[in-house]
Amino acid sequence: MTAIRHDVLGIGNAIVDVIARAEDDFLLRQAMRKGAMALIDEARAQAIYASMGPGVESSGGSAANTIVGAASLGARSAFIGKVKDDGLGRVFTHDIRAAGVAFDTPPAFDGASTARCYVLVTPDGERTMNTYLGAAQDLHPNDIDPDTIASAAIVYLEGYLWDPKNAKDAFLKAAKIAHGAGRLVALTLSDAFCVDRFRAEFLDLVRAGTVDLLFANESELRSLYQTADFATALAALRGEARLAVVTRSEKGCVVVSRDATIESPAFPVERVVDTTGAGDLFAAGFLFGHAHGRDHATSARLGALAAAEIIGHLGARPERSLKALAQEHGLPV
Amino acid sequence: MTAIRHDVLGIGNAIVDVIARAEDDFLLRQAMRKGAMALIDEARAQAIYASMGPGVESSGGSAANTIVGAASLGARSAFIGKVKDDGLGRVFTHDIRAAGVAFDTPPAFDGASTARCYVLVTPDGERTMNTYLGAAQDLHPNDIDPDTIASAAIVYLEGYLWDPKNAKDAFLKAAKIAHGAGRLVALTLSDAFCVDRFRAEFLDLVRAGTVDLLFANESELRSLYQTADFATALAALRGEARLAVVTRSEKGCVVVSRDATIESPAFPVERVVDTTGAGDLFAAGFLFGHAHGRDHATSARLGALAAAEIIGHLGARPERSLKALAQEHGLPV
Numbered sequence: 001m002t003a004i005r006h007d008v009l010g011i012g013n014a015i016v017d018v019i020a021r022a023e024d025d026f027l028l029r030q031a032m033r034k035g036a037m038a039l040i041d042e043a044r045a046q047a048i049y050a051s052m053g054p055g056v057e058s059s060g061g062s063a064a065n066t067i068v069g070a071a072s073l074g075a076r077s078a079f080i081g082k083v084k085d086d087g088l089g090r091v092f093t094h095d096i097r098a099a100g101v102a103f104d105t106p107p108a109f110d111g112a113s114t115a116r117c118y119v120l121v122t123p124d125g126e127r128t129m130n131t132y133l134g135a136a137q138d139l140h141p142n143d144i145d146p147d148t149i150a151s152a153a154i155v156y157l158e159g160y161l162w163d164p165k166n167a168k169d170a171f172l173k174a175a176k177i178a179h180g181a182g183r184l185v186a187l188t189l190s191d192a193f194c195v196d197r198f199r200a201e202f203l204d205l206v207r208a209g210t211v212d213l214l215f216a217n218e219s220e221l222r223s224l225y226q227t228a229d230f231a232t233a234l235a236a237l238r239g240e241a242r243l244a245v246v247t248r249s250e251k252g253c254v255v256v257s258r259d260a261t262i263e264s265p266a267f268p269v270e271r272v273v274d275t276t277g278a279g280d281l282f283a284a285g286f287l288f289g290h291a292h293g294r295d296h297a298t299s300a301r302l303g304a305l306a307a308a309e310i311i312g313h314l315g316a317r318p319e320r321s322l323k324a325l326a327q328e329h330g331l332p333v
Numbered sequence: 334m335t336a337i338r339h340d341v342l343g344i345g346n347a348i349v350d351v352i353a354r355a356e357d358d359f360l361l362r363q364a365m366r367k368g369a370m371a372l373i374d375e376a377r378a379q380a381i382y383a384s385m386g387p388g389v390e391s392s393g394g395s396a397a398n399t400i401v402g403a404a405s406l407g408a409r410s411a412f413i414g415k416v417k418d419d420g421l422g423r424v425f426t427h428d429i430r431a432a433g434v435a436f437d438t439p440p441a442f443d444g445a446s447t448a449r450c451y452v453l454v455t456p457d458g459e460r461t462m463n464t465y466l467g468a469a470q471d472l473h474p475n476d477i478d479p480d481t482i483a484s485a486a487i488v489y490l491e492g493y494l495w496d497p498k499n500a501k502d503a504f505l506k507a508a509k510i511a512h513g514a515g516r517l518v519a520l521t522l523s524d525a526f527c528v529d530r531f532r533a534e535f536l537d538l539v540r541a542g543t544v545d546l547l548f549a550n551e552s553e554l555r556s557l558y559q560t561a562d563f564a565t566a567l568a569a570l571r572g573e574a575r576l577a578v579v580t581r582s583e584k585g586c587v588v589v590s591r592d593a594t595i596e597s598p599a600f601p602v603e604r605v606v607d608t609t610g611a612g613d614l615f616a617a618g619f620l621f622g623h624a625h626g627r628d629h630a631t632s633a634r635l636g637a638l639a640a641a642e643i644i645g646h647l648g649a650r651p652e653r654s655l656k657a658l659a660q661e662h663g664l665p666v
Contacts, residue, residue: 020431021652054401054428054650057390068387087420095387098353317387319354319647 002150002181006102007075007291009152011144011174012063013136013160013167014081014105015115016088018055019276019314022120026052027128034122037129037191039163045132048118057088058315059095060117061136062190063158065277065316068099069284069306072322074333075291078102078152080143080174084135088114095317105143108135121314125272137164141173149174150181153291154213156283159190162198175210184290186213188283189220196223206241213290214244215283221246234261245300247282249275252304255296264300267308277316281306285322294332302331335483335514339435340408340624342485344477344507345396346469346493346500347414347438348448349421351388352609352647355453359385360461367455370462370524372496378465381451390421391648392428393450394469395523396491398610398649401432402617402639405655407666408624411435411485413476413507417468421447428650438476441468454647458605470497474506482507483514486624487546489616492523495531508543517623519546521616522553529556539574546623547577548616554579567594578633580615582608585637588629597633600641610649614639618655627665635664 027034030048040048049055059068064079071077079096083089085107092114096103115136120128139161149155155178161167175185187205189195195202202224205211214237218230225233237244237256244256252265285306289299306322313319326333360367363381373381382388392401397412404410412429416422418440425447429436448469453461472494482488488511494500508518520538522528528535535557538544547570551563558566570577570589577589585598618639622632639655646652659666 049427052431054392054431055424056648057424059387091388091390094382098385098387313646314652315389 002147004151004153005076006078006152008067008070008154008156008287009078009080009149010063010067010156011080011161011171012158013061013115013133014064014083014092015061015117015131015136016092017058017060017117017119017276017316018049019058019119019121019274020053020055022053022122024122027120027122032120032128032130033193034128035126036193037131037160040130040132042132045116045118045130048130052118052120056314057091058317059092060316062160062188062280063156064096065280066156066283066287067101068096068317069281069322070288071100072318073285073288073302073306073326074323075288078148080105080139080148082108082135082139082143083114084108084111086113088116089135099317108138111135111138119276121274121276125275125311127274127276133164137167139164139167139170141166141170144170144173144177146177149177150183152178152183154184154186154287156186156287158188159194159198159202162194162201184212185210186215186287187211188215188279189224192219192223195220199224209242212242214241215247215279216244217247217279245286245303247279253282253300255300257296262296262300264297264304267304269308269311272311274314275311277310278307280316281310281318288333298332302326305329305331335480337484337486338409339411339485341400341403341487341489341620342411342413342482343396343400343489344413344494344504345491346394346448346466347397347416347425348394348450348464348469349425350391350393350450350452350609350649351382352391352452352454352607353386353388355386355455357455360453360455365453365461365463366526367461368459369526370464370493373463373465375465378449378451378463381463385451385453389647390424391650392425393610393649395493395521395613396489397429398613399489399616399620400434401429401650402614402655403621404433405651406618406621406635406639406659407656408621411481413438413472413481415441415468415472415476416447417441417445419446421449422468432650441471444468444471452609454607454609458608458644460607460609466497470500472497472500472503474499474503477503477506477510479510482510483516485511485516487517487519487620489519489620491521492527492531492535495527495534517545518543519548519620520544521548521612522557525552525556528553532557542575545575547574548580548612549577550580550612578619578636580612586615586633588633590629595629595633597630597637600637602641602644605644607647608644610643611640613649614643614651621666631665635659638662638664
């Protein structure tokens with residue numbers, strides 16, 4: 001029996017974000033779907049970079065952002081994901097370790113370069129993402145160390161991992177090991193278009209109990225159940241998920257379990273600068289609370305607070321200690 | 334006679350900033366002089382990076398920041414500086430060109446890697462910098478194209494260039510060409526410790542008229558004239574400089590010319606997040622105004638406005654159009 005050494009372990013695409021401001025016109029000219037994440041190849045990546053404005057490079061990746069957020073709240077955290085041993089790969093590795101997260105996945109020494117995501121932030125704070133997965137899609141089941149997985153109270157997976165075949169297999173291997181060790185498995189649906197590609201498989205994961213805790217936002221949930229009506233989607237979710245949290249931007253979130261449905265408000269935000277990472281950081285707060293045995297309402301407050309910090313500035317990694325922020329707001333950390 | 338194609342051309346160290354938050358204790362443990370810029374070698378660069386927190390990469394370099402700021406105000410701008418053809422070099426090149434600045438200095442294909450500056454921002458918003466000059470110090474007089482220099486109304490140089498021998502020679506070559514073509518030469522003193530290293534040479538540049546327009550902050554000016562008394566330093570400057578602007582943080586600036594001394598206030602700032610680039614952006618606004626024939630008071634207001642924008646967020650490149658910002662404040666752009 002492996003002892004618990006980590007509160008949360010994330011498995012996801014190891015990505016460096018290149019964040020730039022853009023006008024809505026730019027998205028139109030580039031035929032980008034506003035608010036969505038598109039996967040792009042290297043040629044398209046080069047073309048987008050050549051036409052976009054000055055950028056700021058900041059480590060990202062959905063599950064990685066979540067894990068760094070959990071660490072900032074004080075969680076013992078670990079991450080598994082694939083970079084190449086190149087400039088951006090060293091940036092990713094430095095940043096996640098400097099945030100106090102255990103990160104020991106060996107980098108690739110040849111093949112595709114480290115993943116990057118061109119994040120275009122429009123004046124309304126909305127972000128539109130174009131991701132070149134590069135080395136991240138080479139995450140392999142061999143990168144999943146059974147002892148490390150079994151050492152984490154919660155294993156957290158991102159839906160984006162479903163795109164590359166090897167990463168999907170790594171995901172399933174990790175879920176199996178986690179359950180074998182009596183741990184929880186959490187999943188975020190990541191993106192409505194991602195759900196559209198893998199709807200049946202994601203539903204199977206929930207129904208088969210491969211996933212104990214599901215994170216989704218409103219549009220992902222509607223995509224999952226193919227309905228425009230939120231109440232209908234929520235009712236369907238209630239009948240299938242053990243525990244699920246649906247985030248609704250400024251309307252807060254809904255925590256759904258078999259025996260109760262809790263609504264929790266968002267934290268007020270002075271100015272929405274960039275919504276990148278809002279969902280990731282909400283998950284960070286909720287996972288932190290859940291791993292520490294807090295009730296769902298408290299976990300939801302922690303999630304809302306972490307999300308509020310992240311949308312007040314550019315980038316998806318906290319700019320200040322979330323633990324200190326939570327303490328200021330009287331939340332238990 | 335070359336026609337004017339650029340309002341401002343900057344020559345400086347081509348640097349990518351790696352910005353991280355740090356506590357004062359960290360600076361103490363690392364024996365760093367708070368608020369200063371230190372030149373470091375590659376081994377020290379690696380040691381600092383390994384011990385500092387998560388970073389955000391953003392193109393920087395003092396004169397480069399100024400030129401990007403001038404372009405954001407609407408100036409026709411160009412930059413000369415040296416990167417290597419590596420990851421950070423491509424980031425620098427992309428960002429400055431995406432900002433609308435002409436940048437055609439050929440990159441180095443071997444030798445030291447692209448310069449980076451570890452910018453440590455303490456909770457008070459002050460920044461402490463450690464710069465590995467790398468490829469930037471290989472800027473060579475051959476990189477100074479006479480026709481390009483003669484095409485700029487103002488050639489703007491950074492004092493930091495005085496450190497590498499070849500860059501200094503490039504600086505002097507550019508100043509000579511500019512004056513030969515009847516253009517103005519501007520210089521920023523860059524840093525009090527930089528002034529301490531090159532005091533006699535900088536004074537010579539001012540006295541000999543190699544520099545027509547001098548930028549300094551209060552501590553640089555006191556270092557130049559080796560006095561703790563600001564009024565004494567200002568009187569000395571008045572007797573020697575054709576035109577000089579001394580910035581005084583929240584106290585605004587003083588514009589000194591042979592026939593007049595003008596004081597101009599700072600723009601109020603809601604919250605000082607990071608002072609990196611404040612001096613650089615002040616120079617951007619003043620140079621823009623000066624190149625467009627505005628009076629000193631108006632140029633100083635433009636400088637103050639650009640500086641106010643930059644200290645409200647992390648990083649030394651504008652996050653919004655300075656032209657639009659100036660228009661909102663009724664300033665002529």
